[in-house]
Amino acid sequence: MKPTKEELALQVDVAEWNWLRAHLERGGLIVVAPELEIAEVGERIARDDTATVGAWIETGKLSKPSEGQIAAWDADKAARFSTLIISPYVLMKEH
Template sequence: MKPTKEELALQVDVAEWSWLRAHLERGGLIVVAPELEIAEVGERIARDDTAAVGGWIEAGKLSKPTDGQIAAWDADGAARFSTLIISPYILMKEQ
């Protein structure tokens, strides 16, 4: 059974960049654009909604962290993110 948006919303947590950085090497981080709701994105990924997810990727609303973002987060020891684990990925949205 696939999780609902409401169930996933209860699993959203806050993480510091230093906690997430280790997942960068394995390619497991996905940056969610500010205008998207992280629980909805998680639900669409869990349900294999390729149309919605593909549209977000094409529009640049879902992406891997860029070198510029990584450098900025490395420099900012206080960077925090809303996170949601949708195995094997960790969705992250800058706060």
């Protein structure tokens, strides 16, 4: 059974950048745009909603971290993110 948006919302946590860096190195981090709700994104990925997820990727609302973002987060030791694990991915959204 696939998790609901409500169930996933209860799993959203806060993490510091240095905790997430290992996931970057294995290619598992996905940046969620500020206008999207992280639990909804997680639900769509878990349900294999390729149309919606594909549209978000096409419009840049879901992406891998850019070199500029990585450099900024490396420089800002206080950077914190909302996170949600949807294996094998870790969704992250800047605070």
